[in-house]
Each structure stands twice: as C-alpha cells, then as structure tokens.
C-alpha cells in the first residue's frame with residue numbers, strides 16, 4: 001500500500017491557490033503561457049476547476065499574469081505607457097484594483113505587473129524612475145527629439161511624448177491649473193497637457209512650458225489666443 005496515493009478532490013479551492021499553481025506550471029515549463037492540456041498534465045488541480053472558477057481559460061491566465069495572446073515579452077515601455085495613461089485617466093496614482101479587467105481601463109492586468117516587476121509597488125517605483133522625477137526637467141527635455149524649423153528657431157517637436165506628459169501630470173498632481181478640476185474628484189473630467197506659450201508661436205515642448213489643463217479650460221484657452 002506504500003505507493004498507493006489518493007487524489008482527493010478539494011472543494012472551494014481559493015483563487016489564489018489556483019493562480020499560484022498555474023504560475024508554478026508555467027515556470028516549470030519555462031513558458032509565459034500555458035494551455036489547458038499543459039495544466040492537466042502538470043497541475044495540482046484540474047483545468048476544468050480553473051475554467052469554472054475564472055469563467056474562461058484566458059481570464060484565468062490573465063489573473064495569473066500569464067499571457068493569453070501571442071504577445072510574449074511585452075516591452076517594458078508599453079507597460080509603463082499603460083500606467084501613464086491610467087494615471088492620467090484617474091487623476092491619481094493607480095492602485096492595484098484599478099487594473100481589474102472588469103473596469104476595462106488597463107490594457108494589462110495587475111498580475112502582469114506583479115510578475116514582471118516582483119510586486120505592484122516595485123512596478124510603481126520602476127515607473128516613476130522611468131518617467132523621471134517631476135523636478136528632473138533637464139532629463140525630460142533631453143528626451144524630446146530636436147527639430148529645427150526653416151528659421152532654425154524651434155528646438156522641439158510639437159508632439160508631447162507620453163513620458164513628458166506623465167511627468168507634467170504628476171508634477172501638477174493631475175489638477176487643472178486653471179480651474180482645479182481633476183478626474184480624481186469628478187470622473188467626467190479629462191486632462192490634457194498644454195503648451196503655455198503655443199508651439200505655433202515659438203513655445204517649446206519643455207517641462208517649463210507645459211501645464212495640465214482640463215479639456216474645458218484647454219478649449220477656452222485656444223479660443224482666447
């Protein structure tokens with residue numbers, strides 16, 4: 001009877017245990033994704049249990065931070081850009097639950113960030129280091145491609161890249177500098193980053209010449225100028 005091993009079915013296995021086991025199987029297979037067949041061969045539970053609990057295999061993979069498309073190795077820059085967009089839309093630092101697929105605001109799941117960076121906090125720290133501190137104006141400026149007009153006057157392109165945009169929004173605490181509106185207080189508010197001196201009038205795309213405005217003030221300002 002020594003080699004006889006019973007595999008008893010456990011009921012109500014916590015989601016976290018299923019996620020951990022899916023991640024273990026993926027690690028074992030040295031893969032960023034696993035199929036139902038992979039899981040049934042190597043998992044401690046059953047693929048059907050996971051399907052039932054998460055409402056689909058792709059949803060389960062997403063919850064586990066595994067990849068369900070053919071997208072392997074999402075570039076770090078794309079993960080950071082998604083965080084910047086989320087930060088702008090929320091008008092505040094995102095928290096883990098803002099990445100919930102149900103909200104549909106984030107391109108990538110919390111699990112994807114946790115898996116890539118070790119934890120959500122580590123992902124946030126890496127993000128802030130990547131975009132640059134709000135005081136690092138010189139650093140942000142250096143990222144803007146230099147472009148000269150025919151008179152050799154303009155140094156920067158009109159387009160504000162997402163890193164510079166994120167730096168300005170975080171510096172301004174995601175609050176409109178004209179009226180104080182913020183999506184963190186009113187979800188209907190949309191924030192823009194605006195050239196204080198218009199680019200068409202020689203204003204440069206540098207942090208000192210950029211400000212956070214809500215869409216209402218931004219339109220109002222264009223009408224006045």
Ligand SMILES: [Zn+2]
Pocket residue numbers: 176177178179180181213214215216217218
């Ligand atoms: Zn405003």
